[in-house]
Amino acid sequence: MKQFFYITSVDSQEIHVFQMKKNGYLTLLQILKEDEQIQPICVNYIKNKMYVGTKPNFYIITYNIRLDGTLEKIEKKIIDSSPTYISIDPINNFLFYCSYNYNCFNIYKLNDISGLLESSIPIKNIKNIQGCHFIKPDLKKLSIFVTSLKKDLIYVYSNKNNCWHISEKIDVKKKSGPRHIAFHPNNNYFYSINELNATIDVFKKTEKISFLKTVKMFDSIKKNQSYWSSDIHITPTGKYLYACDRYFSKISIFSIINNGSDLKFNKNKKTESQPRGFEIDFTGQYLVVAGQLSHHISVYKINQNTGNLDFIYRYKVGKNPIFVKSFFFQK
Numbered sequence: 001m002k003q004f005f006y007i008t009s010v011d012s013q014e015i016h017v018f019q020m021k022k023n024g025y026l027t028l029l030q031i032l033k034e035d036e037q038i039q040p041i042c043v044n045y046i047k048n049k050m051y052v053g054t055k056p057n058f059y060i061i062t063y064n065i066r067l068d069g070t071l072e073k074i075e076k077k078i079i080d081s082s083p084t085y086i087s088i089d090p091i092n093n094f095l096f097y098c099s100y101n102y103n104c105f106n107i108y109k110l111n112d113i114s115g116l117l118e119s120s121i122p123i124k125n126i127k128n129i130q131g132c133h134f135i136k137p138d139l140k141k142l143s144i145f146v147t148s149l150k151k152d153l154i155y156v157y158s159n160k161n162n163c164w165h166i167s168e169k170i171d172v173k174k175k176s177g178p179r180h181i182a183f184h185p186n187n188n189y190f191y192s193i194n195e196l197n198a199t200i201d202v203f204k205k206t207e208k209i210s211f212l213k214t215v216k217m218f219d220s221i222k223k224n225q226s227y228w229s230s231d232i233h234i235t236p237t238g239k240y241l242y243a244c245d246r247y248f249s250k251i252s253i254f255s256i257i258n259n260g261s262d263l264k265f266n267k268n269k270k271t272e273s274q275p276r277g278f279e280i281d282f283t284g285q286y287l288v289v290a291g292q293l294s295h296h297i298s299v300y301k302i303n304q305n306t307g308n309l310d311f312i313y314r315y316k317v318g319k320n321p322i323f324v325k326s327f328f329f330q331k
Helices: none
Strands: 003-009 014-020 026-033 037-044 049-055 059-065 071-078 085-089 094-099 104-109 124-127 132-137 143-148 153-160 163-171 178-183 189-194 199-204 210-216 229-234 240-245 250-257 262-270 275-280 286-291 296-302 309-316 321-327
Touching (some): 003 037, 026 071, 049 085, 104 132, 153 178
Parallel strands (some): 037 085
Antiparallel strands (some): 003 321, 059 071, 085 094, 143 153, 153 163, 189 199, 286 296
């Protein structure tokens, strides 16, 4: 099965399209230049579409993903705030984006047939989410999880008859800065990476979400040390968790134990300079990470017995690459 990787670079306003070979090496297929600074990306596996958010002019651009993995721009819709993170619910045809600078998130309806945004006007706009950095539905797509980095809160919104309301509000440690969330494949647990203190919070999903523990991304966490943690992902088997920190340019490797209720720290791996985003391929064998300051991506093979990362190769991309997204055709 063919697999493709898309990397957005802010300063050069480019999308690099790569195809991954069976041995983990990449082949460059396309460099797409845009008029705007390209930031978050999200793919729709059902409609074979990719959505991209831009600034300083705020748009959602929709691309068709061709059979060879390359992109064809088909729509550009203006939006009212700078997009920080985009996700979709492909079953119920919703697109969500949050805005860190505008402290809000928006919900759009996607056309059932085309997968395009039905309107430039959101069906729901939620304001006063301070430092809104992440929005994504859980694996069963029953609720959306939203982080408030500046207020140290995680919100859970539920939908009933297109009426979105807060079902839970989770307080985390003050000055930790919850940024991104990863869901365990069994959907019983989730993990929140904290930007400001290089920790990961472990939660259990029951009728009411319960906090289990906090784990450190490094052997020792110093009180007055600066941290700048960014992204978090889990292998498809739910066996390993990875989290990166931009300040130290390292990826932290964890084993997920006790069916998802606990994390065991394994080691740190030095990687590209200032890694903001990374992605694990759908087979769980490879990890691709982008360095904002190195303007390169690196590919690692995941050791299935230890979770350790073995370097394969690195590739030059655009200036200030921040998002990495994989795609494969499900049909």
